[in-house]
Amino acid sequence: MQVWRTRVIGTAVVAMTLLAACSSGDSSGSANAASGSCAPGVTKDSIKAGLLYPDTGVMAAQFTGFRAGVTARFGAENATGGVDGRKIISGWQDDESDPSGNLQGARELVAQNAFAVVQYSAVSQQSIDYxxxxxxxxxGVADQPGWGQHQNTFSVTFASQTGQSTTTLGDFVRQQGGTKAALAISFLSETAKLYADGVSASLRHAGIDVVTQDVDTTNTADVARKIIASGADTIIAAAPLDLYTGVLDAAVSAGHPFKVAVSVVSYDPRLLAPYGQKLAGSYAQLSFAALERDRPVQRRFLQAMATYSPEISPPGQQSAIDGWLSADLFIRGLRTQHGCPTRESYMKGLRGVTDYDADGMMVNKINFATDQGQLDLCYDFVRIAKTGDHFEVVSPQPLCGARIEAG
Known part of the structure; x- marks a missing residue:
């Protein structure tokens, strides 16, 4: 487990004089300003966020850019003076891709007076309960359905939830000509099973048969054989990329290329050199706007990554975008406060935000008063170009659907 690391993220390190901190759980921010009391991690000129994510362990590779994205967003904010005169400082803990490590990391951050926890992991259930x-x-990013059951949690996306689905993916596959779908999803967690259930419901709602689910093996030849034998013309994958590309290759070799192929892990510029040709024509669905749309906020993201997190190259990694969005949401909550915020007043303020989309970085506008635990309705779809060297957006606007009952 990593020890506490604290840094001021901005153009320069600022010396801070810590004030005596005392929490006031049932007072408003303005009342605390009058009394001079502050929540843990809050001083007159700084506020402390604790980052929790897997820096090591079996899941670490997919979270490589998360801390860098957070660093970039906090750095950009601090360069303009911070929020309400306070610079944002941060420390982080490595949960080692392990549930017990995630819980221990959360305990360490609280012990070190983090005002709030900014989190992206695959094993967060115990820590959010604590x-x-x-x-x-x-x-942060909800990785498990429990995020929708707590009033202290705020997520930039919900991709899976018990008993829920949306029409969005099914509508997209139907638009691309898919009629029979095979799912290749690794059931490493309850979340993966919920995702598979939601995808199946979406496809069936669109009139698309779900003919096979192969989830228990990493033998590419075996998975490919079963999927090809099923007659599926569509594959939806939440599985290791080498398994996915292997199945795509096998289908082409068998004279049975897929009409529609979607992977949840294929939107990453680092993949283009080793996998681009194999992934050509493959789709990815995104809960944020594809960087290829070149929106002003996306340009700011890329510039901030270059300034504050230059070690991450190329910068447009999905985990870095998730880090930026998570930090931006933390900042949005701070902007609801005046004077000395308490944790309770912060949560109340953020719960009152009804139209959050990170300045257009996201494709869904979140109403935190009503959307707790609700699946995303809108997705941006990108395709890897035929040349295999870049991504291209599929349609002028993201695709939005409606909620359906997965059962």
């Missing part, structure tokens, strides 16, 4: 009991806000 942080709820401790009254600590959690913002």
């Amino acid at each position: 942080l709820d009991s401790a009254g600590v806000p959690v913002v």
